[in-house]
Amino acid sequence: MNSLVSTQTAATSTSLLTSPYKQPVGAYDEAFTSNGAARPHWQAILECITSLGMQGMQDRHSRAQRILRDDGATFNLKNDPLSPSVWALDILPNAITCAEWQHIELALQQRSTLFDLIFKDLYGEQRLLKEGIVPSEIIFAHPGFLRQCHNMNLPGIKHLTFHAVDMVRDQSGQFIAIGDRTQTPSGAGYALENRTVVSRILPSLFRDSHTMRLARFFQNVRDTLTNLASHITDSPRIVVLTPGAYSNTYFEHAYLSNHLGYPLVQGGDLTVRNGKVWMKSLTGLTQVDVIMRRLEDNYCDQAELTSDAMLGVPGLLEVARQGNVVIANPIGSGILETPALLSFLPQISQCLMNEAPLLPSVESRWCGDPEQLHYVLEHLADFIIKPAHRSTQSKSLYGHTLDKEGLANAKATILANPTEYVAQTYIPGSMMPIWDKEQLSNRPCLLRAFTVATDEGYCVMPGGLTRVADFPGEDIVTNLSGSRSKDTWILSDTPELDREVSVATIQAVQAQQSNLPSRVIENLFWFGRYAERAEMGLRLMRTTFKQLNGIDHFPDESREVLLSALSEITGCLPGFVDNPELTQQPNDELASLVIDGQRTGSIKANLQLMLSCGEQVKEMLSADTRIILNELRDHIHSLERAYINGLPAVPEESLDGLVTTLLALSGLSHESMxxxxxxxxxxxxxxxxxxxxxxxxxxxxxxxxxxxxxxxxxxxxxxxxxxxxxxxxxxxxxxxxxxxxxxxxxxxxxxxxxxxxxxxxxxxxxxxxxHTQQAGLxxxxxxxxxxxxxxxxxxxxxxxxxxxxxxxxxxxxxxxxxxxxxxxxxxxxxxxxxxxxxxxxxxxxxxxxxxxxxx
Incomplete structure (x- = not known):
C-alpha cells in the first residue's frame, strides 16, 4: 500500500483523487469506484488528507487519542485503573450522501416498527406462533423469551423504545442487515463521542461538509423517556441503570447519563417498596419513574429471573407489571436478537405489516428445519454459523476460515443440536479508508444504526457507529472491543437548520434537586481519603529520602524514628518498627513502600484505590479532573520505570510529579467543584x-x-x-x-x-x-x-x-x-x-x- 507523501508542501490537491491502494476484489469500496477514481462525496475528505500531509494527519491522530483519553473514553475488559483501554477511533469519517441515507432511514424506521410489532405479538397474542410463521422451538426454547413478561401492560404506542441494526454493504453497494440489538443497544454514546472528537480535530472539513447533526436524535431520546411516564407524572424521575464500572461499556453509560442529565445508578442504588421503585440517597428514598437500562434482561430482577445475579433490583418486574415504573427497553426484548428470526422475517413482515421489508436481511437458514439443515451442511464453507441463543460467551464459526477438520467438527457440533444454530451467508463487507501507521490503508467495515421511538414513529440517528477491522488482513469486524470506530457523516447539500422551539410551548418545570445515590457519595468520600493517604505518604517518603541522602549527618536514633513513622503512617507493618537490621539497610523496603501495588498501604496501592473510586463515579468527574487523573497515571508509570531496578539514585525527585499532581487535584476540587x-x-x-x-x-x-x-x-x-x-x-x-x-x-x-x-x-x-429530625435527643x-x-x-x-x-x-x-x-x-x-x-x-x-x- 502506498503511503502519503511525507512533505506537506509536496502534496497536491489531486494526489489522492485516485485510489492509493489496490482495489478490493469481491467487495464494495466506500471511497473509490472500481476504476480507482474517488467517489464525489469523498473528494473533500481526500483533499483534506492531501493538504494536511502525513505529519498533519499524524498530529491530528495523536490529538484525537489524547482527547479520548482525557474524556475517559475507555472500553475496559479488566478495568485496570492505571492502564484503561482507550476507545479506538480512526480520524477519517465514514461519508454517506444524504440522498442515499433517506432510503436507509425509511428502511430503518420500517424495521424498528416491525420489531416492535414482533415484540408485542410474542408477549401478547402470539399470532406468529399460532399460524406457524415462526416455529415455536425458536421462541420457547430461547432463554431470552421470558414467560414472566407475557401479557404485561406496557404504556405507549411503541414498546420497543431503542433499536440498533448492524449493517454491511454487499458487493453492489446495497446495505444488508446482519443483526439487531434490542436489549441494551450500545454504541450511541460512542457515536456521539466520535462526533465530538472528529469535529474538534477537523473543524473546517466538518463545517464545510454540511454534516447532519446528532443533537435532534438525543433530544428525541429525552422527550421519549419523559413521555413514557406521562401516565405517572408530568416531571418523571429518570435514571440510567448500569451494571457498574466493570462493564465494558461503562464509559458510554456515564457519558449518556451526563449528556441526557439523568442520574447513573446501579442495582444496589434502587429498591422496591410498596409497589414502586425508589432510589436510595442521602435524603432518603426518591421515587423512580423511568429506567433507561443498560443491564441485560436476565440480570434485572433476582426475585423472578436469575436468582444468583447481584446486579439487578429484586421485585422490579412486578412494579413494571403494575405500571408504576417504565423500563426502556422493556425486559424480555432480548428474544428479538436471535438470528433465527431473520430466517422468517419476510413472512413476518407480510403477516404483521402486509408489506415487504425495505431493508434486506442477510440470507439466514435455521438449522432446526431439516431441509435447511441439509443445505447448510452441504455448503458449510459459504456460511457463518451463529448460535440461536446469543450471549457474551457465544462464538460464531466462519466457514470460509475452516480447514477440513474444522468443517467436520462444525458439522458434528450442528448435528448434535441443530435447533440451536443459524447459518448466515458470509458477506465480506465494504472496504473503508483508514489512517494507520502514518499512511492511508483500507479495512472492512460495519455500520450500526440507531433508532428511538417517538409519537410519530421512529427517529433515526443521522449517522451511527462505523466499525472497521483493527489489523491488516482481517476480513471480519469483531465486537466493539476488538475493532476501531469511525464517525459517520451524513452529507447534506445545504447547512442543516436549527429546529426552532417556541418559548410559549415550553412547559415551566421545576428543576429537580440533585439527589445522589449513597454509593456515589461513599466512593467520593473514599476518593478523598485515599488521595490524602497517598499525599501524606508521598510527603513523608520524600522527606525521608532528603534526610537520609542529605549533606548533614543523620544519626541512627533519628533514622529509626523517621523510618518507623513511615511504616506506621502507611500501615505497612511491622516494616521498620523494632527492626534495626532493616533500618540500617532500608532501600528495598523503601522501594516496596513506593511501588508495590499489591502491598496494602503502599503509595501505589493507595493511588490505585483512589483511581478505582474515581472510575466508580466517572460521571461525577469534570473534564479537568479526568485530565489530572491521566497525568497521575502517567507519573505512576514513570515511577514504575524509575524503580525497575530498585531505589533510584535520587529517589525524592521521582516523587515530585505525584505530589504536585495530587495538589492540583485538591486545588481543582476547591476552586471548581x-x-x-x-x-x-x-x-x-x-x-x-x-x-x-x-x-x-x-x-x-x-x-x-x-x-x-x-x-x-x-x-x-x-x-x-x-x-x-x-x-x-x-x-x-x-x-x-x-x-x-x-x-x-x-x-x-x-x-x-x-x-x-x-x-x-x-x-x-x-x-x-x-439530619434526621430527632427533637429532644x-x-x-x-x-x-x-x-x-x-x-x-x-x-x-x-x-x-x-x-x-x-x-x-x-x-x-x-x-x-x-x-x-x-x-x-x-x-x-x-x-x-x-x-x-x-x-x-x-x-x-x-x-x-x-x-x-x-x-
Whole structure:
C-alpha cells in the first residue's frame, strides 16, 4: 500500500483523487469506484488528507487519542485503573450522501416498527406462533423469551423504545442487515463521542461538509423517556441503570447519563417498596419513574429471573407489571436478537405489516428445519454459523476460515443440536479508508444504526457507529472491543437548520434537586481519603529520602524514628518498627513502600484505590479532573520505570510529579467543584484522613524524647513533610522546641494542615449534612465526637505534652492524647459510614436454580 507523501508542501490537491491502494476484489469500496477514481462525496475528505500531509494527519491522530483519553473514553475488559483501554477511533469519517441515507432511514424506521410489532405479538397474542410463521422451538426454547413478561401492560404506542441494526454493504453497494440489538443497544454514546472528537480535530472539513447533526436524535431520546411516564407524572424521575464500572461499556453509560442529565445508578442504588421503585440517597428514598437500562434482561430482577445475579433490583418486574415504573427497553426484548428470526422475517413482515421489508436481511437458514439443515451442511464453507441463543460467551464459526477438520467438527457440533444454530451467508463487507501507521490503508467495515421511538414513529440517528477491522488482513469486524470506530457523516447539500422551539410551548418545570445515590457519595468520600493517604505518604517518603541522602549527618536514633513513622503512617507493618537490621539497610523496603501495588498501604496501592473510586463515579468527574487523573497515571508509570531496578539514585525527585499532581487535584476540587453533597463528602473524607494521619504522625515522631540534635532533626522532618518548616523558622527562629512544633501543628488555626483546622472543618461540613429530625435527643453522635476532639485539642497544655514521663521515658501525655483523638476520628468515620452509606447486603439465594432433585 502506498503511503502519503511525507512533505506537506509536496502534496497536491489531486494526489489522492485516485485510489492509493489496490482495489478490493469481491467487495464494495466506500471511497473509490472500481476504476480507482474517488467517489464525489469523498473528494473533500481526500483533499483534506492531501493538504494536511502525513505529519498533519499524524498530529491530528495523536490529538484525537489524547482527547479520548482525557474524556475517559475507555472500553475496559479488566478495568485496570492505571492502564484503561482507550476507545479506538480512526480520524477519517465514514461519508454517506444524504440522498442515499433517506432510503436507509425509511428502511430503518420500517424495521424498528416491525420489531416492535414482533415484540408485542410474542408477549401478547402470539399470532406468529399460532399460524406457524415462526416455529415455536425458536421462541420457547430461547432463554431470552421470558414467560414472566407475557401479557404485561406496557404504556405507549411503541414498546420497543431503542433499536440498533448492524449493517454491511454487499458487493453492489446495497446495505444488508446482519443483526439487531434490542436489549441494551450500545454504541450511541460512542457515536456521539466520535462526533465530538472528529469535529474538534477537523473543524473546517466538518463545517464545510454540511454534516447532519446528532443533537435532534438525543433530544428525541429525552422527550421519549419523559413521555413514557406521562401516565405517572408530568416531571418523571429518570435514571440510567448500569451494571457498574466493570462493564465494558461503562464509559458510554456515564457519558449518556451526563449528556441526557439523568442520574447513573446501579442495582444496589434502587429498591422496591410498596409497589414502586425508589432510589436510595442521602435524603432518603426518591421515587423512580423511568429506567433507561443498560443491564441485560436476565440480570434485572433476582426475585423472578436469575436468582444468583447481584446486579439487578429484586421485585422490579412486578412494579413494571403494575405500571408504576417504565423500563426502556422493556425486559424480555432480548428474544428479538436471535438470528433465527431473520430466517422468517419476510413472512413476518407480510403477516404483521402486509408489506415487504425495505431493508434486506442477510440470507439466514435455521438449522432446526431439516431441509435447511441439509443445505447448510452441504455448503458449510459459504456460511457463518451463529448460535440461536446469543450471549457474551457465544462464538460464531466462519466457514470460509475452516480447514477440513474444522468443517467436520462444525458439522458434528450442528448435528448434535441443530435447533440451536443459524447459518448466515458470509458477506465480506465494504472496504473503508483508514489512517494507520502514518499512511492511508483500507479495512472492512460495519455500520450500526440507531433508532428511538417517538409519537410519530421512529427517529433515526443521522449517522451511527462505523466499525472497521483493527489489523491488516482481517476480513471480519469483531465486537466493539476488538475493532476501531469511525464517525459517520451524513452529507447534506445545504447547512442543516436549527429546529426552532417556541418559548410559549415550553412547559415551566421545576428543576429537580440533585439527589445522589449513597454509593456515589461513599466512593467520593473514599476518593478523598485515599488521595490524602497517598499525599501524606508521598510527603513523608520524600522527606525521608532528603534526610537520609542529605549533606548533614543523620544519626541512627533519628533514622529509626523517621523510618518507623513511615511504616506506621502507611500501615505497612511491622516494616521498620523494632527492626534495626532493616533500618540500617532500608532501600528495598523503601522501594516496596513506593511501588508495590499489591502491598496494602503502599503509595501505589493507595493511588490505585483512589483511581478505582474515581472510575466508580466517572460521571461525577469534570473534564479537568479526568485530565489530572491521566497525568497521575502517567507519573505512576514513570515511577514504575524509575524503580525497575530498585531505589533510584535520587529517589525524592521521582516523587515530585505525584505530589504536585495530587495538589492540583485538591486545588481543582476547591476552586471548581460546586459545593454540593458530592464535594462535601469528598472533603469530609479528605479532612478526616488528614486529621487521622496528622495525629499518628505527631504520636509516632514526637512521643519518644531524643537528644537535642536528633530531636531537632525529627521535628524539622515533620514540619518539612507538612510544608510548615519555613513558617516555623520565621516564627521561632532557631528555637526548635517540641512545644513550639505542637503549637504550629496542633492548635494554629492559620495553618491549613494543623490538627485543629481539620477538626473545625469537619464540624462545619458535618453540620451541613442531612439530619434526621430527632427533637429532644441533643447533639448527634458525630457532633459529640467532633466537639470532644476540639475540646481535647484546645484544652491541651503544650508544655505538658512536651514533658517526658520519667517512668516510661516517653511523652506519655502526648501519646495518650493523640491516641484518643485518633480513636474518636475513627469512630466518627464509622458513624458517617453507617448513617449515610448503603451497606445493605444483596439478596441471599436460598435455592440454586442449578440444583438437581435427588429423589
Amino acid at each position: 460546586l459545593r454540593g453533597m458530592d464535594w462535601m463528602f469528598q472533603e469530609i473524607g479528605r479532612r478526616t484522613e488528614r486529621a487521622l494521619l496528622t495525629a499518628k504522625l505527631l504520636k509516632t515522631t514526637l512521643s519518644k524524647p531524643l537528644p537535642s540534635l536528633q530531636q531537632q532533626q525529627i521535628l524539622e522532618s515533620v514540619l518539612l513533610s507538612v510544608e510548615a518548616l519555613i513558617s516555623f523558622r520565621r516564627r521561632y527562629r532557631t528555637q526548635a522546641r517540641v512545644s513550639f512544633g505542637l503549637d504550629l501543628l496542633m492548635i494554629d488555626r492559620s495553618n491549613p494542615r494543623s490538627l485543629i483546622y481539620q477538626v473545625e472543618q469537619l464540624r462545619k461540613y458535618v453540620n451541613e449534612l442531612p 441533643g447533639l448527634s453522635p458525630e457532633n459529640k465526637l467532633i466537639i470532644k476532639s476540639l475540646n481535647d485539642i484546645q484544652l491541651a497544655d503544650l508544655e505538658d505534652l512536651a514533658q517526658t514521663e520519667e517512668s516510661s521515658q516517653t511523652r506519655q501525655n502526648l501519646e495518650l492524647l493523640m491516641t484518643e483523638i485518633t480513636d474518636q476520628l475513627e469512630q466518627l468515620t464509622t458513624i458517617i459510614s453507617d448513617k449515610y452509606f448503603d451497606h445493605t447486603a444483596g439478596p441471599q439465594q436460598l435455592i440454586k436454580s442449578k440444583w438437581k432433585n435427588d429423589v
